[in-house]
Amino acid sequence: MNPIKHFASLLYFAVLFAIIAYSFSLVTTVLGKFFGNDGQFIIKNGNSTIVMGNKTSEGYYVPVALTLQIPDTIRKNQGGIGVHAADSYPQITRTYLEDNKVAKAINLYNVSSESNRMSVGSDGNGNYLHKQSNRFKFIKYAPKGDSAYLKMLTNEPSTNAMLAIREHLNSLILILKMIFLALILRELAKEIYFSKSLSTYIKRLGYVFLFSQLVPIIYSFLDTNLFGYIMIEPQVLASLQDVYFQNLSVTFNPTLDIEFYAVLLGSILVLLTKLIERGRSLEEENELTI
Amino acid sequence: MPIIINLDVMLAKRKMRSNELAEKIGITTANLSILKTGKAKAIRISTLETICEILECQPGDIMEYVKE
Numbered sequence A: 001m002n003p004i005k006h007f008a009s010l011l012y013f014a015v016l017f018a019i020i021a022y023s024f025s026l027v028t029t030v031l032g033k034f035f036g037n038d039g040q041f042i043i044k045n046g047n048s049t050i051v052m053g054n055k056t057s058e059g060y061y062v063p064v065a066l067t068l069q070i071p072d073t074i075r076k077n078q079g080g081i082g083v084h085a086a087d088s089y090p091q092i093t094r095t096y097l098e099d100n101k102v103a104k105a106i107n108l109y110n111v112s113s114e115s116n117r118m119s120v121g122s123d124g125n126g127n128y129l130h131k132q133s134n135r136f137k138f139i140k141y142a143p144k145g146d147s148a149y150l151k152m153l154t155n156e157p158s159t160n161a162m163l164a165i166r167e168h169l170n171s172l173i174l175i176l177k178m179i180f181l182a183l184i185l186r187e188l189a190k191e192i193y194f195s196k197s198l199s200t201y202i203k204r205l206g207y208v209f210l211f212s213q214l215v216p217i218i219y220s221f222l223d224t225n226l227f228g229y230i231m232i233e234p235q236v237l238a239s240l241q242d243v244y245f246q247n248l249s250v251t252f253n254p255t256l257d258i259e260f261y262a263v264l265l266g267s268i269l270v271l272l273t274k275l276i277e278r279g280r281s282l283e284e285e286n287e288l289t290i
Numbered sequence B: 001m002p003i004i005i006n007l008d009v010m011l012a013k014r015k016m017r018s019n020e021l022a023e024k025i026g027i028t029t030a031n032l033s034i035l036k037t038g039k040a041k042a043i044r045i046s047t048l049e050t051i052c053e054i055l056e057c058q059p060g061d062i063m064e065y066v067k068e
Helices: A003-035 A094-099 A102-107 A157-189 A196-227 A243-247 A260-287 B007-013 B018-025 B029-036 B045-055
Strands: A041-045 A048-052 A060-069 A110-113 A120-122 A128-130 A136-141 A149-154 A230-233 A249-254 B003-005 B063-065
Touching: A003 A041, A003 A048, A003 A157, A060 A157, A060 A196, A149 A157, A157 A196, A196 A249, A196 A260, B007 B029, B007 B045, B018 B029, B018 B045
Parallel strands: none
Antiparallel strands: A041 A048, A060 A149, A060 A249, A110 A230, A120 A128, A128 A136, A136 A149, A230 A249, B003 B063
């Protein structure tokens, strides 16, 4: 058997398995919202516990950029808390927050947004809980990898629905990408390299990649209009005996969560179909030359 | 296509069967059928040369241009 054919068949079945597993996870997440315990299915098996789905009460992920704002009065001492910046405010990374205990400080801060000033208290786990009848029901700093996110739930059902659609839309796009990848692999396993269907699947995969990056652009406008800048300001607490934490504030700005490699890949795939079309035409011409 | 292939006519004149010609030229009967039905996009000079040699004819006897 041709090694390419063998490898493509193997990948095809691997992708099929991934589609089934991911679809199952998506269905479980959706079902968990209706039938689960706070959006989750918790299965206990002896000592191990399997949790499926996300907590409904914690809301949905919104990509943000974090900026630490340091008052001029303490800027001269910023080296002491690990901040090294000249004139601009530095970006905070997860490591920076963990290393400098600022994460703890954030958990004790007040939260306000540009349009609607509000007071939000925190529980012991770093989750913000609303005290007044206000816009945010829940807000929490939730980094994923190198990206910063806020998990938020608002009192407006329409806003919550919009945030939920983004999460499910991303999952559906991922499933769509895997389906087209599986179809491409199936064609390759047949050892048909210049077929019309292969070119169609590659073109569709390219468009899905491009569309997947259009979603964050649309949502970045919506996020900015809905939430604006979310500022976490120092809250004077007797338990926090650290002058820096009492004076620092952190701003969360909704940001464009775009992956340029996906735009590049999408464009390359769409252009690649032109090459396949040319190859198909040459192959056809060659086959019909007697 | 304005080029008409008259291979059938020449085969009938020479009382030769398609598969016999295909075998002598060294192509498959499927390819000869593509040529006969006018589906072929191109014909190699070497193939034309062999056909003319076997059927003892000129290229013009096999192919004809007809205005559409």
